[in-house]
Amino acid sequence: MVHFQRELINWYQQNKRDLPWRNTTDPYKVWLSEIILQQTRVDQGRPYFERFVKTYPTVTDLAGATEEEVLNLWKGLGYYSRARNLHKTANQVKNQFKGVFPDSYKDLITLTGIGPYTAAAIASFCFNEPRAVLDGNVFRVLSRLYNIATPINTTAGFKEFSKLANSFLNKEDPATHNQAIMEFGALQCTPKKPNCELCCFNVECLSLKDDVVSVRPQKLKKLKKRTRFFFYTVLCDHDAKTVFLKKRTKKDIWQNFYDFHLMELNEAESFETIKNKHKTIDKVHQLTHQTLLVSFVELDVLNSKHDLSEFNPYTYPQLENLPLSSLHQKFIEEELLFLR
Numbered sequence: 001m002v003h004f005q006r007e008l009i010n011w012y013q014q015n016k017r018d019l020p021w022r023n024t025t026d027p028y029k030v031w032l033s034e035i036i037l038q039q040t041r042v043d044q045g046r047p048y049f050e051r052f053v054k055t056y057p058t059v060t061d062l063a064g065a066t067e068e069e070v071l072n073l074w075k076g077l078g079y080y081s082r083a084r085n086l087h088k089t090a091n092q093v094k095n096q097f098k099g100v101f102p103d104s105y106k107d108l109i110t111l112t113g114i115g116p117y118t119a120a121a122i123a124s125f126c127f128n129e130p131r132a133v134l135d136g137n138v139f140r141v142l143s144r145l146y147n148i149a150t151p152i153n154t155t156a157g158f159k160e161f162s163k164l165a166n167s168f169l170n171k172e173d174p175a176t177h178n179q180a181i182m183e184f185g186a187l188q189c190t191p192k193k194p195n196c197e198l199c200c201f202n203v204e205c206l207s208l209k210d211d212v213v214s215v216r217p218q219k220l221k222k223l224k225k226r227t228r229f230f231f232y233t234v235l236c237d238h239d240a241k242t243v244f245l246k247k248r249t250k251k252d253i254w255q256n257f258y259d260f261h262l263m264e265l266n267e268a269e270s271f272e273t274i275k276n277k278h279k280t281i282d283k284v285h286q287l288t289h290q291t292l293l294v295s296f297v298e299l300d301v302l303n304s305k306h307d308l309s310e311f312n313p314y315t316y317p318q319l320e321n322l323p324l325s326s327l328h329q330k331f332i333e334e335e336l337l338f339l340r
Contacts, residue, residue: 005170005177007200012180015187020049027101027126028059034118035086039079048077060099063090067256071323078326080253085113103127124174132165133178137185143217144189147206152217229271230294233261235301235311238338242313244301258322261306281335285327296331316340
């Protein structure tokens with residue numbers, strides 16, 4: 001155990017990346033980085049972290065923003081429930097904790113959008129509380145080191161790995177230990193083609209010994225993706241250089257985002273039927289649990305019979321301040337060149 005802790009810290013000191021959220025013990029900034037980096041690569045998330053810190057230097061500043069402003073700053077990162085929870089949590093900290101982040105795991109985990117991993121990360125990084133973090137990198141390192149076949153996305157798997165991670169934890173310096181094991185998984189014990197020959201644990205690694213590194217960790221298979229069929233009518237005024245959008249109120253992943261006129265079809269046959277009546281621009285948009293087959297048709301608003309009571313016209317500069325899905329953003333940039 002001591003050998004593992006010592007070797008891990010030595011590796012970390014020699015190989016760790018210089019990341020802005022590592023140079024602080026401010027729980028607001030650590031929390032912000034952890035939420036942004038959920039399901040987001042470091043190189044993609046870093047500029048978002050820097051923009052959020054610049055725009056909202058404190059949790060109170062973030063709480064004072066509108067949800068729409070937060071969504072707009074978040075756009076392009078996906079998984080928009082993270083942005084909504086970010087805003088809710090900021091308001092919780094402001095209202096329930098007088099603008100001061102809680103300093104213990106048991107209080108942190110009561111906040112919206114903060115689960116066991118994020119609570120452990122903040123508690124250990126900022127307050128040196130001896131709580132082991134358990135993210136994808138840690139699962140991978142421990143499952144390979146001990147050749148554990150228990151699926152990590154099960155209750156039994158979480159309990160087994162949580163117990164193991166806490167038994168490995170350097171309780172004298174949990175902050176460094178936790179960051180080290182996550183960094184080790186991110187840089188050395190990588191998901192694909194890890195460089196096992198240069199690994200400081202290659203003698204102890206049971207998965208390497210049994211030649212099963214590539215199949216660790218184990219996961220239960222995910223459910224099949226749902227396919228949805230979206231037909232968008234993009235209402236435009238070419239003379240005024242505007243496009244018409246409305247704010248979504250439906251409680252889904254795009255709630256409070258701005259949308260073109262949408263018709264969702266229930267089946268592929270009816271989708272193809274309506275497509276064949278128009279000159280469309282077709283896209284396939286992949287989400288975590290959904291595949292969207294999307295068709296756009298551009299229509300001059302003067303020739304439209306659509307109800308525009310919920311729609312407003314927007315110029316290209318005005319679109320910069322609206323939360324738009326990446327699908328909409330890309331279509332506007334690539335297809336609606338008349339707006340420029």
